[in-house]
Amino acid sequence: MILYFTADLMSTSRVQGPANAQGIALKVIGSKKGLLESINDETIALIVDLNPPARDAISTIQEAKAQHPELRVLVHGPHVQVDLLAQAKEAGADVLTNGQFHQKVGTILTQLAAG
Template sequence: MILYFTADLMSTSRVQGPANAQGISLKVIGSKKGLIDTIDDDTTALVVDLNPPARDAISAIQEAKAKRPDLHVLVHGPHVQVDLLAQAKDAGAEVLTNGQFHQQVGSILAQLAAR
């Protein structure tokens, strides 16, 4: 199962549709506590939306990696948020801009689900 940490309803719909179309199990979670509580051995990847309101995104990545060091974490965010993207990378995440992520969301989800 792929977990998607976001508070943005627009991002949710742009990601949930391709996941459903491919039969990929995707669970959208809006709170850091809910995210950390949900991560288990069946979690194949974590996708984090850094778009506002990206509350607790960096600490969520850090806690997720502490709980499951082997968990693949991918973030997407505005290309102008250079510092935030760098913090996510430093926390152990693969980083994409929103444009990169949304242009390839179907293939990205397929790759993450195959892990």
């Protein structure tokens, strides 16, 4: 299962549709606590949306990686948020801009699901 940490309904629909079409299990979670409690042996990747109103995104990535060092984490966010994207990368995530992510979301999901 891929977990998607976002509070943005538009991002949710842009990711859920391709996931459903490809038969990829995707669970959308809007709270840090809910996300950290949901990571288990079936979790193959975590996608984090850095778009406002993203809350606690960097600390969530840090805690998820501390608890599950092998977990693949991918973030996407506004290209103008250079510092935030850099912080996510420092926390151990692969980083894409929103444009990069949404342009290839189907391919990205397939790659994450394949491991």
